[in-house]
Amino acid sequence: MTPDSDALNAIAKIPKVELHQHVDGSIPVTLTWELMREHGLNPVESLEDMERLLTLQPEEEGTLIRYLDKFHYPGWITQFYENITRVVETIVAEAVSHGVTALELRYSPVIHTFAGLTIRQAISAVLSGLNHAKDRFGVETGLIIIAMRHQGPHIAKILARQAIAEAQHLHSKAGVVGFDLAGAERGNPPRLFTEAYAIARAGGLGLTVHAGEDEGPECIWQAVDELGVTRIGHGCSAIRDPALVKRLAEDRVLVECCLTSNYHTGAVKKGQPHPILTFLEAGVPVAICTDNTTVSRTHQGRENALLAEHLPVAEIAAIHDRARAHSFIRDVRTTVAGSPLPR
Ligand SMILES: [Zn+2]
Numbered sequence: 001m002t003p004d005s006d007a008l009n010a011i012a013k014i015p016k017v018e019l020h021q022h023v024d025g026s027i028p029v030t031l032t033w034e035l036m037r038e039h040g041l042n043p044v045e046s047l048e049d050m051e052r053l054l055t056l057q058p059e060e061e062g063t064l065i066r067y068l069d070k071f072h073y074p075g076w077i078t079q080f081y082e083n084i085t086r087v088v089e090t091i092v093a094e095a096v097s098h099g100v101t102a103l104e105l106r107y108s109p110v111i112h113t114f115a116g117l118t119i120r121q122a123i124s125a126v127l128s129g130l131n132h133a134k135d136r137f138g139v140e141t142g143l144i145i146i147a148m149r150h151q152g153p154h155i156a157k158i159l160a161r162q163a164i165a166e167a168q169h170l171h172s173k174a175g176v177v178g179f180d181l182a183g184a185e186r187g188n189p190p191r192l193f194t195e196a197y198a199i200a201r202a203g204g205l206g207l208t209v210h211a212g213e214d215e216g217p218e219c220i221w222q223a224v225d226e227l228g229v230t231r232i233g234h235g236c237s238a239i240r241d242p243a244l245v246k247r248l249a250e251d252r253v254l255v256e257c258c259l260t261s262n263y264h265t266g267a268v269k270k271g272q273p274h275p276i277l278t279f280l281e282a283g284v285p286v287a288i289c290t291d292n293t294t295v296s297r298t299h300q301g302r303e304n305a306l307l308a309e310h311l312p313v314a315e316i317a318a319i320h321d322r323a324r325a326h327s328f329i330r331d332v333r334t335t336v337a338g339s340p341l342p343r
Pocket of ligand 1: 210233
């Protein structure tokens with residue numbers, strides 16, 4: 001049932017927790033257009049054409065490859081420190097406008113070093129944007145560092161070490177709070193990255209991984225058993241294995257659910273119910289996440305409204321409340337009295 005205006009107003013007021021949002025796929029179209037022009041880059045003639053390049057079009061829905069294609073152009077402008085800081089501050093401002101009070105952004109620094117930034121500079125450029133945003137809006141933020149699977153386990157280990165150097169618990173301001181793995185799942189199983197995860201864990205970072213988006217439940221088993229993650233990104237295929245669903249519930253492994261994105265990439269087929277409903281029924285902790293607000297033309301309010309077609313608004317508010325206990329951001333987690341820590 002489509003939520004009525006009372007429900008939409010109530011959704012707007014929920015203090016929201018965003019645990020899975022990528023910088024590269026969330027840069028507003030107008031800002032990308034502006035930065036392209038500032039740098040004399042004109043891949044297309046108009047803002048409308050730019051929008052078509054950056055957002056998934058209806059005829060492009062249903063395959064991961066078309067979805068990932070949308071990350072091509074943002075990479076042209078996010079190679080420079082000030083630009084990275086500016087896009088991050090703008091992304092946080094947008095999230096705040098939709099009621100987000102705790103925001104974990106994620107990003108792979110390696111793909112922002114093509115103009116000469118070091119990995120450390122690529123990380124601190126994001127942190128600088130998060131700090132500006134905190135000063136302006138008082139929102140709690142943290143950065144999750146992503147290792148790209150196709151760059152291999154060695155680069156992942158190097159990244160884990162660089163991420164630790166910028167860890168939140170070593171600094172007074174915004175810092176790195178977590179470690180993640182993303183990119184093509186096929187041919188790159190989680191167990192190849194156990195050493196990188198051991199480094200990140202030893203350095204005090206929260207552990208999550210993109211798994212079960214493009215591959216079966218065995219990848220999620222591996223992520224839990226061999227990487228020791230306390231959260232799973234997407235995890236859609238878990239519902240094909242009831243023993244796995246039970247395990248996620250028992251061990252309080254949270255699934256970062258991204259409704260619109262999952263239909264867009266084909267992780268969930270059009271017309272099928274979203275796995276979040278199965279997870280909720282089974283007592284698996286979940287978070288409602290946007291993944292990529294620009295690519296998927298969405299925001300926290302919209303994702304919550306989609307879920308309100310199936311659940312009462314009070315239950316949606318409770319999901320956000322419970323998700324706080326699983327945040328990798330120390331100050332968000334510790335404000336939840338009596339909740340189990342995610343690690
Ligand atoms: Zn993602």
